[in-house]
Amino acid sequence: MAGTDRSRRPAKASASGDAAVPVFILIEPQLGENIGMSARAMLNCGLTRLRLVRPRQGWPNEHAVAPSSGADVVLDGVEVFETTEEAIADLELVYATTARTRDMVKPCVTPFEAAEEMAPFIAEGGNCGVLFGRESRGLTNDDTTLADKILSVPLNPAFPSLNLAQAVFVIGYEWFQRTTDINLSGVHIPKDTRPANKQELTNMFEHLEDELEAGGFFHVTEKKPIMVRSIRNVFQRATMTEQEVRTFRGVIKSLANIHRKKG
Amino acid sequence: MAGTDRSRRPAKASASGDAAVPVFILIEPQLGENIGMSARAMLNCGLTRLRLVRPRQGWPNEHAVAPSSGADVVLDGVEVFETTEEAIADLELVYATTARTRDMVKPCVTPFEAAEEMAPFIAEGGNCGVLFGRESRGLTNDDTTLADKILSVPLNPAFPSLNLAQAVFVIGYEWFQRTTDINLSGVHIPKDTRPANKQELTNMFEHLEDELEAGGFFHVTEKKPIMVRSIRNVFQRATMTEQEVRTFRGVIKSLANIHRKKG
Numbered sequence: 378m379a380g381t382d383r384s385r386r387p388a389k390a391s392a393s394g395d396a397a398v399p400v401f402i403l404i405e406p407q408l409g410e411n412i413g414m415s416a417r418a419m420l421n422c423g424l425t426r427l428r429l430v431r432p433r434q435g436w437p438n439e440h441a442v443a444p445s446s447g448a449d450v451v452l453d454g455v456e457v458f459e460t461t462e463e464a465i466a467d468l469e470l471v472y473a474t475t476a477r478t479r480d481m482v483k484p485c486v487t488p489f490e491a492a493e494e495m496a497p498f499i500a501e502g503g504n505c506g507v508l509f510g511r512e513s514r515g516l517t518n519d520d521t522t523l524a525d526k527i528l529s530v531p532l533n534p535a536f537p538s539l540n541l542a543q544a545v546f547v548i549g550y551e552w553f554q555r556t557t558d559i560n561l562s563g564v565h566i567p568k569d570t571r572p573a574n575k576q577e578l579t580n581m582f583e584h585l586e587d588e589l590e591a592g593g594f595f596h597v598t599e600k601k602p603i604m605v606r607s608i609r610n611v612f613q614r615a616t617m618t619e620q621e622v623r624t625f626r627g628v629i630k631s632l633a634n635i636h637r638k639k640g
Numbered sequence: 641m642a643g644t645d646r647s648r649r650p651a652k653a654s655a656s657g658d659a660a661v662p663v664f665i666l667i668e669p670q671l672g673e674n675i676g677m678s679a680r681a682m683l684n685c686g687l688t689r690l691r692l693v694r695p696r697q698g699w700p701n702e703h704a705v706a707p708s709s710g711a712d713v714v715l716d717g718v719e720v721f722e723t724t725e726e727a728i729a730d731l732e733l734v735y736a737t738t739a740r741t742r743d744m745v746k747p748c749v750t751p752f753e754a755a756e757e758m759a760p761f762i763a764e765g766g767n768c769g770v771l772f773g774r775e776s777r778g779l780t781n782d783d784t785t786l787a788d789k790i791l792s793v794p795l796n797p798a799f800p801s802l803n804l805a806q807a808v809f810v811i812g813y814e815w816f817q818r819t820t821d822i823n824l825s826g827v828h829i830p831k832d833t834r835p836a837n838k839q840e841l842t843n844m845f846e847h848l849e850d851e852l853e854a855g856g857f858f859h860v861t862e863k864k865p866i867m868v869r870s871i872r873n874v875f876q877r878a879t880m881t882e883q884e885v886r887t888f889r890g891v892i893k894s895l896a897n898i899h900r901k902k903g
Contacts, residue, residue, distance in 0.1 A: 414803060417803060418803070418806060420796060420799045421796055421799055421800065421801075421802060421806070422793045422795065422796060423795075423796040436655075446798075446801065446803075448799065463728070480641055480827075480830045481830075482827060482828070482829060482830065482881055482884065483827065484826065484827045484881075485824050485825055485826060485827070485828055486824075486825055487825060489704055489817075489825055524810060529824045530813075531816065531817060531820065531822040531824055532684045532685060532686075532813075532816065532822075533683060533684055533685060533686040533816070534822070536683045536684055536710075536711065537684065538684075538709065539684055540677060540681070540709075541806070542681060542803070542806070543681060543684070543805070543806065543809050544745070546806050546809065546810070547809070547810070550795075550810055550813075553794065554752075554794060555794065557794065559794040559795075559797070561748050561792045562749055562750060562753060563747065563748060564745060564746065564747050564748070564750055565743060565744075565745070565746070565748055567743045567744075567745065617745075618745055623853075628838060636697065
């Protein structure tokens with residue numbers, strides 16, 4: 378790290394111009410399809426900086442295009458290198474992805490931990506990269522030695538070997554989760570409605586209970602309170618919208634009419 | 641959930657006999673390759689229960705075998721159904737994976753949250769499943785309606801569409817992280833050595849500093865303490881093993897000999 382200036386942007390940024398993401402480096406990838414799937418997985422996670430070291434089929438590679446599903450910004454920005462050393466020359470922090478435990482004394486982190494480390498490092502102007510080995514046999518010991526840390530995905534110990542694009546994806550995924558504040562959780566209410574208010578719910582409950590009373594549903598009077606609570610709680614749990622309450626008023630009316638016709 | 645008996649195991653367990661994992665259900669998968677890659681991703685995460693609804697190329701499908709990379713336990717246990725309703729009949733909690741926001745009032749969770757929910761649910765004997773739509777267009781609204789919750793992966797909003805096996809993998813990955821205690825982190829020390837103790841380090845430091853003194857490295861006497869601290873701190877950060885200290889004693893000796901030969 379001697380002589381590193383964290384405030385300096387790398388001289389060779391990706392085509393996207395966005396340097397504030399880690400660089401992913403595929404070493405000797407064998408198939409264009411895997412490069413394309415990796416590019417797609419990267420862009421899914423907002424990553425655009427892809428480097429290749431000695432791609433076996435050369436570059437550009439038409440077989441990468443369809444599997445990338447339109448991740449042109451990644452494919453168009455690909456940089457190709459002859460050696461791993463050249464591919465990581467402008468980086469200050471490099472991870473080597475490998476599933477295997479090696480006889481190598483090097484810190485090991487999970488994708489979660491790597492993302493937790495890379496996010497502030499990059500935010501401060503640092504340049505990070507992640508090395509991925511060839512599909513058939515992973516990283517060589519020499520390439521692993523070039524890295525600061527080993528990045529290992531906790532997986533089924535009996536079946537840990539990941540497809541290349543899956544390895545790319547899981548590291549991108551953890552990066553994206555740590556660096557982006559997208560809130561998908563919770564109940565989405567469509568724009569043309571809103572959560573029902575309690576008056577609307579009470580009206581619906583009373584409508585239902587009146588009809589049930591008329592139909593003789595509460596013929597055991599002492600059980601009425603417990604049945605009313607049970608029915609109301611089902612609808613309370615459903616956290617209905619105003620639109621849904623109106624739909625259910627119609628449902629109750631319709632069922633009650635059948636009942637009246639039968640009766 | 642009426643009539644649900646959480647203590648009951650499903651009548652129709654997978655070939656693996658391991659019911660304590662979620663069931664993954666691929667609806668109308670188009671290509672055997674994707675089924676194979678999904679099976680591999682599942683087994684990477686310790687998941688074995690795969691169901692297919694109307695696979696377009698039928699089942700079994702030879703195109704699934706190679707991409708599964710030996711996940712035979714998953715492929716051999718595949719169950720095929722004519723309808724989504726039949727495929728989820730024995731489940732009590734079902735998630736629908738979709739990247740799209742829909743005009744549907746349904747709770748939405750992330751893979752992390754789904755894993756946090758499924759783990760205790762399954763631990764208590766419940767049966768969960770996750771629905772995945774066809775490659776080209778995802779789940780239909782009708783299939784999504786059959787689910788309790790929407791499962792959405794937070795991804796690049798400009799490029800959110802995941803490859804089928806990637807969607808399978810990320811949900812399996814989060815499940816595995818929440819339910820397995822595999823500790824890969826930290827520095828792995830090979831069995832044939834151990835961390836160096838402080839006496840060994842001190843001896844190495846003194847050896848180095850003696851040779852540097854002999855070579856005139858500390859000719860500005862008042863700077864010696866700061867230079868000694870700087871050099872020692874580099875080696876302290878490296879947290880060396882006993883084997884590595886011995887290697888470095890050899891390195892120092894070798895360099896000092898060159899120096900003597902030159903001098």
